[in-house]
Amino acid sequence: MKIYIRYMVSRRCKMAVEQALMRMGLQYIRVDLGMAELREDITEEQKARLKRLLHETGLELIEDKKDRVVEQIKTTVIESIYYCGTPLKVPFSAYLSRKLNLNYTYLSNLFTASQGITITHFMISHKIERVKELIEYNELTFSEIAFKMHYSSIGHLSNQFKKMTGTTLSFYKTHGQKRDINIENL
Structure with missing residues:
Protein backbone atom coordinates (compact mmCIF):
# COMPACT_ATOMS: atom_id res chain seq x y z
CA MET A 1 0.00 0.00 0.00
CA LYS A 2 1.31 3.44 -0.92
CA ILE A 3 0.62 6.48 1.21
CA TYR A 4 1.34 10.03 0.13
CA ILE A 5 2.64 12.74 2.42
CA ARG A 6 2.55 16.53 2.03
CA TYR A 7 5.54 18.78 2.92
CA MET A 8 7.96 15.85 2.77
CA VAL A 9 10.84 17.56 0.98
CA SER A 10 14.06 16.56 2.70
CA ARG A 11 15.98 13.65 4.12
CA ARG A 12 15.00 14.89 7.57
CA CYS A 13 11.35 14.49 6.59
CA LYS A 14 12.01 10.95 5.36
CA MET A 15 13.53 10.10 8.74
CA ALA A 16 10.50 11.54 10.54
CA VAL A 17 8.17 9.34 8.47
CA GLU A 18 10.32 6.27 9.05
CA GLN A 19 10.26 6.94 12.80
CA ALA A 20 6.47 7.41 12.82
CA LEU A 21 5.99 4.13 10.96
CA MET A 22 8.36 2.31 13.33
CA ARG A 23 6.58 3.78 16.37
CA MET A 24 3.35 2.30 15.03
CA GLY A 25 4.96 -1.05 14.23
CA LEU A 26 4.20 -0.65 10.52
CA GLN A 27 6.65 -2.29 8.16
CA TYR A 28 7.53 -0.42 5.01
CA ILE A 29 9.20 -1.36 1.77
CA ARG A 30 10.56 2.13 1.12
CA VAL A 31 10.16 5.76 2.09
CA ASP A 32 10.83 8.37 -0.57
CA LEU A 33 10.15 12.08 -0.75
CA GLY A 34 6.38 12.49 -0.71
CA MET A 35 5.45 8.84 -0.23
CA ALA A 36 5.90 5.62 1.67
CA GLU A 37 5.18 2.12 0.47
CA LEU A 38 3.92 -0.12 3.24
CA ARG A 39 4.07 -3.92 3.26
CA GLU A 40 0.33 -4.18 3.91
CA ASP A 41 -2.83 -2.11 4.05
CA ILE A 42 -3.58 -0.15 7.22
CA THR A 43 -6.84 0.19 9.09
CA GLU A 44 -8.76 3.43 9.46
CA GLU A 45 -7.65 3.52 13.11
CA GLN A 46 -4.00 3.16 12.09
CA LYS A 47 -4.48 5.84 9.44
CA ALA A 48 -5.90 8.24 12.03
CA ARG A 49 -2.97 7.58 14.38
CA LEU A 50 -0.47 8.00 11.55
CA LYS A 51 -2.10 11.32 10.63
CA ARG A 52 -1.58 12.52 14.22
CA LEU A 53 2.05 11.38 14.32
CA LEU A 54 2.82 13.02 10.98
CA HIS A 55 1.06 16.22 12.03
CA GLU A 56 3.36 16.43 15.09
CA THR A 57 6.33 16.70 12.72
CA GLY A 58 4.68 19.18 10.35
CA LEU A 59 3.75 16.57 7.75
CA GLU A 60 0.32 15.65 6.45
CA LEU A 61 -1.21 12.51 5.00
CA ILE A 62 -2.75 13.17 1.57
CA GLU A 63 -5.89 11.26 0.65
CA ASP A 64 -7.35 13.23 -2.28
CA LYS A 65 -6.08 11.89 -5.62
CA THR A 120 7.84 26.22 -14.52
CA HIS A 121 7.47 29.13 -12.07
CA PHE A 122 7.52 26.70 -9.13
CA MET A 123 10.67 25.11 -10.51
CA ILE A 124 12.42 28.44 -11.12
CA SER A 125 11.55 29.60 -7.58
CA HIS A 126 13.18 26.50 -6.14
CA LYS A 127 16.21 26.80 -8.39
CA ILE A 128 16.75 30.39 -7.26
CA GLU A 129 16.42 29.39 -3.59
CA ARG A 130 19.00 26.67 -4.18
CA VAL A 131 21.29 29.20 -5.90
CA LYS A 132 20.96 31.50 -2.87
CA GLU A 133 21.87 28.59 -0.62
CA LEU A 134 24.95 27.81 -2.72
CA ILE A 135 26.00 31.48 -2.68
CA GLU A 136 25.70 31.55 1.12
CA TYR A 137 27.94 28.48 1.41
CA ASN A 138 30.58 30.56 -0.40
CA GLU A 139 32.31 27.46 -1.77
CA LEU A 140 31.55 27.80 -5.50
CA THR A 141 32.03 30.53 -8.06
CA PHE A 142 29.00 31.85 -9.95
CA SER A 143 30.12 29.85 -13.00
CA GLU A 144 30.31 26.67 -10.92
CA ILE A 145 26.87 27.37 -9.46
CA ALA A 146 25.45 27.90 -12.97
CA PHE A 147 26.96 24.59 -14.07
CA LYS A 148 25.78 22.74 -10.96
CA MET A 149 22.24 24.06 -11.39
CA HIS A 150 22.23 23.09 -15.09
CA TYR A 151 21.96 26.60 -16.51
CA SER A 152 23.18 26.98 -20.08
CA SER A 153 25.44 29.87 -19.03
CA ILE A 154 26.23 32.22 -16.17
CA GLY A 155 24.39 34.91 -18.13
CA HIS A 156 21.21 32.83 -18.12
CA LEU A 157 21.52 32.28 -14.36
CA SER A 158 22.24 35.99 -13.78
CA ASN A 159 19.22 37.11 -15.80
CA GLN A 160 16.88 34.66 -14.09
CA PHE A 161 18.24 35.53 -10.64
CA LYS A 162 17.77 39.27 -11.25
CA LYS A 163 14.27 38.73 -12.62
CA MET A 164 13.20 36.63 -9.61
CA THR A 165 14.94 38.54 -6.80
CA GLY A 166 15.37 42.06 -8.14
CA THR A 167 19.07 41.95 -7.33
CA THR A 168 22.25 40.71 -8.97
CA LEU A 169 24.24 37.67 -7.91
CA SER A 170 27.13 39.86 -6.78
CA PHE A 171 24.93 42.19 -4.76
CA TYR A 172 23.27 39.21 -3.09
CA LYS A 173 26.66 37.71 -2.24
CA THR A 174 28.23 40.89 -0.85
CA HIS A 175 25.22 42.08 1.12
CA GLY A 176 24.62 38.71 2.74
CA GLN A 177 20.85 38.70 2.56
CA LYS A 178 20.06 35.59 4.53
CA ARG A 179 17.34 33.33 3.24
CA ASP A 180 14.50 32.88 5.67
CA ILE A 181 12.43 30.58 3.51
CA ASN A 182 12.30 26.84 4.00
CA ILE A 183 11.69 24.83 0.87
CA GLU A 184 8.57 23.46 2.56
CA ASN A 185 7.09 26.99 2.36
CA LEU A 186 7.78 27.76 -1.30
Whole structure:
Protein backbone atom coordinates (compact mmCIF):
# COMPACT_ATOMS: atom_id res chain seq x y z
CA MET A 1 0.00 0.00 0.00
CA LYS A 2 1.31 3.44 -0.92
CA ILE A 3 0.62 6.48 1.21
CA TYR A 4 1.34 10.03 0.13
CA ILE A 5 2.64 12.74 2.42
CA ARG A 6 2.55 16.53 2.03
CA TYR A 7 5.54 18.78 2.92
CA MET A 8 7.96 15.85 2.77
CA VAL A 9 10.84 17.56 0.98
CA SER A 10 14.06 16.56 2.70
CA ARG A 11 15.98 13.65 4.12
CA ARG A 12 15.00 14.89 7.57
CA CYS A 13 11.35 14.49 6.59
CA LYS A 14 12.01 10.95 5.36
CA MET A 15 13.53 10.10 8.74
CA ALA A 16 10.50 11.54 10.54
CA VAL A 17 8.17 9.34 8.47
CA GLU A 18 10.32 6.27 9.05
CA GLN A 19 10.26 6.94 12.80
CA ALA A 20 6.47 7.41 12.82
CA LEU A 21 5.99 4.13 10.96
CA MET A 22 8.36 2.31 13.33
CA ARG A 23 6.58 3.78 16.37
CA MET A 24 3.35 2.30 15.03
CA GLY A 25 4.96 -1.05 14.23
CA LEU A 26 4.20 -0.65 10.52
CA GLN A 27 6.65 -2.29 8.16
CA TYR A 28 7.53 -0.42 5.01
CA ILE A 29 9.20 -1.36 1.77
CA ARG A 30 10.56 2.13 1.12
CA VAL A 31 10.16 5.76 2.09
CA ASP A 32 10.83 8.37 -0.57
CA LEU A 33 10.15 12.08 -0.75
CA GLY A 34 6.38 12.49 -0.71
CA MET A 35 5.45 8.84 -0.23
CA ALA A 36 5.90 5.62 1.67
CA GLU A 37 5.18 2.12 0.47
CA LEU A 38 3.92 -0.12 3.24
CA ARG A 39 4.07 -3.92 3.26
CA GLU A 40 0.33 -4.18 3.91
CA ASP A 41 -2.83 -2.11 4.05
CA ILE A 42 -3.58 -0.15 7.22
CA THR A 43 -6.84 0.19 9.09
CA GLU A 44 -8.76 3.43 9.46
CA GLU A 45 -7.65 3.52 13.11
CA GLN A 46 -4.00 3.16 12.09
CA LYS A 47 -4.48 5.84 9.44
CA ALA A 48 -5.90 8.24 12.03
CA ARG A 49 -2.97 7.58 14.38
CA LEU A 50 -0.47 8.00 11.55
CA LYS A 51 -2.10 11.32 10.63
CA ARG A 52 -1.58 12.52 14.22
CA LEU A 53 2.05 11.38 14.32
CA LEU A 54 2.82 13.02 10.98
CA HIS A 55 1.06 16.22 12.03
CA GLU A 56 3.36 16.43 15.09
CA THR A 57 6.33 16.70 12.72
CA GLY A 58 4.68 19.18 10.35
CA LEU A 59 3.75 16.57 7.75
CA GLU A 60 0.32 15.65 6.45
CA LEU A 61 -1.21 12.51 5.00
CA ILE A 62 -2.75 13.17 1.57
CA GLU A 63 -5.89 11.26 0.65
CA ASP A 64 -7.35 13.23 -2.28
CA LYS A 65 -6.08 11.89 -5.62
CA LYS A 66 -5.57 15.30 -7.24
CA ASP A 67 -3.74 16.56 -4.16
CA ARG A 68 -1.48 13.49 -4.38
CA VAL A 69 -0.64 14.26 -8.00
CA VAL A 70 0.16 17.91 -7.17
CA GLU A 71 2.40 16.76 -4.33
CA GLN A 72 4.14 14.28 -6.65
CA ILE A 73 4.82 17.12 -9.07
CA LYS A 74 6.33 19.22 -6.27
CA THR A 75 8.42 16.30 -5.04
CA THR A 76 9.72 15.57 -8.54
CA VAL A 77 10.72 19.22 -8.99
CA ILE A 78 12.48 19.29 -5.62
CA GLU A 79 14.30 16.01 -6.31
CA SER A 80 15.50 17.31 -9.67
CA ILE A 81 16.89 20.50 -8.11
CA TYR A 82 18.29 19.35 -4.77
CA TYR A 83 19.17 15.70 -5.29
CA CYS A 84 19.89 15.12 -8.99
CA GLY A 85 23.55 15.53 -9.84
CA THR A 86 23.26 15.18 -13.60
CA PRO A 87 21.10 17.16 -16.00
CA LEU A 88 18.05 15.46 -17.45
CA LYS A 89 18.49 14.09 -20.95
CA VAL A 90 14.91 15.04 -21.89
CA PRO A 91 12.85 18.17 -21.26
CA PHE A 92 11.48 18.32 -17.72
CA SER A 93 7.91 18.18 -19.05
CA ALA A 94 8.62 14.82 -20.74
CA TYR A 95 10.46 13.54 -17.67
CA LEU A 96 7.59 14.51 -15.35
CA SER A 97 4.95 13.07 -17.65
CA ARG A 98 6.84 9.79 -17.93
CA LYS A 99 7.56 9.58 -14.21
CA LEU A 100 3.94 10.16 -13.16
CA ASN A 101 2.52 8.33 -16.19
CA LEU A 102 0.16 11.21 -16.93
CA ASN A 103 -0.19 13.69 -19.78
CA TYR A 104 1.84 16.86 -19.18
CA THR A 105 -1.02 19.17 -20.19
CA TYR A 106 -3.20 17.53 -17.53
CA LEU A 107 -0.41 17.84 -14.95
CA SER A 108 0.24 21.47 -15.85
CA ASN A 109 -3.44 22.46 -15.70
CA LEU A 110 -4.00 20.60 -12.43
CA PHE A 111 -0.92 22.16 -10.82
CA THR A 112 -1.79 25.70 -11.93
CA ALA A 113 -5.40 25.35 -10.77
CA SER A 114 -4.29 24.04 -7.38
CA GLN A 115 -1.26 26.25 -6.71
CA GLY A 116 -1.98 29.43 -8.66
CA ILE A 117 1.40 29.27 -10.43
CA THR A 118 2.82 27.19 -13.26
CA ILE A 119 5.11 24.21 -12.80
CA THR A 120 7.84 26.22 -14.52
CA HIS A 121 7.47 29.13 -12.07
CA PHE A 122 7.52 26.70 -9.13
CA MET A 123 10.67 25.11 -10.51
CA ILE A 124 12.42 28.44 -11.12
CA SER A 125 11.55 29.60 -7.58
CA HIS A 126 13.18 26.50 -6.14
CA LYS A 127 16.21 26.80 -8.39
CA ILE A 128 16.75 30.39 -7.26
CA GLU A 129 16.42 29.39 -3.59
CA ARG A 130 19.00 26.67 -4.18
CA VAL A 131 21.29 29.20 -5.90
CA LYS A 132 20.96 31.50 -2.87
CA GLU A 133 21.87 28.59 -0.62
CA LEU A 134 24.95 27.81 -2.72
CA ILE A 135 26.00 31.48 -2.68
CA GLU A 136 25.70 31.55 1.12
CA TYR A 137 27.94 28.48 1.41
CA ASN A 138 30.58 30.56 -0.40
CA GLU A 139 32.31 27.46 -1.77
CA LEU A 140 31.55 27.80 -5.50
CA THR A 141 32.03 30.53 -8.06
CA PHE A 142 29.00 31.85 -9.95
CA SER A 143 30.12 29.85 -13.00
CA GLU A 144 30.31 26.67 -10.92
CA ILE A 145 26.87 27.37 -9.46
CA ALA A 146 25.45 27.90 -12.97
CA PHE A 147 26.96 24.59 -14.07
CA LYS A 148 25.78 22.74 -10.96
CA MET A 149 22.24 24.06 -11.39
CA HIS A 150 22.23 23.09 -15.09
CA TYR A 151 21.96 26.60 -16.51
CA SER A 152 23.18 26.98 -20.08
CA SER A 153 25.44 29.87 -19.03
CA ILE A 154 26.23 32.22 -16.17
CA GLY A 155 24.39 34.91 -18.13
CA HIS A 156 21.21 32.83 -18.12
CA LEU A 157 21.52 32.28 -14.36
CA SER A 158 22.24 35.99 -13.78
CA ASN A 159 19.22 37.11 -15.80
CA GLN A 160 16.88 34.66 -14.09
CA PHE A 161 18.24 35.53 -10.64
CA LYS A 162 17.77 39.27 -11.25
CA LYS A 163 14.27 38.73 -12.62
CA MET A 164 13.20 36.63 -9.61
CA THR A 165 14.94 38.54 -6.80
CA GLY A 166 15.37 42.06 -8.14
CA THR A 167 19.07 41.95 -7.33
CA THR A 168 22.25 40.71 -8.97
CA LEU A 169 24.24 37.67 -7.91
CA SER A 170 27.13 39.86 -6.78
CA PHE A 171 24.93 42.19 -4.76
CA TYR A 172 23.27 39.21 -3.09
CA LYS A 173 26.66 37.71 -2.24
CA THR A 174 28.23 40.89 -0.85
CA HIS A 175 25.22 42.08 1.12
CA GLY A 176 24.62 38.71 2.74
CA GLN A 177 20.85 38.70 2.56
CA LYS A 178 20.06 35.59 4.53
CA ARG A 179 17.34 33.33 3.24
CA ASP A 180 14.50 32.88 5.67
CA ILE A 181 12.43 30.58 3.51
CA ASN A 182 12.30 26.84 4.00
CA ILE A 183 11.69 24.83 0.87
CA GLU A 184 8.57 23.46 2.56
CA ASN A 185 7.09 26.99 2.36
CA LEU A 186 7.78 27.76 -1.30
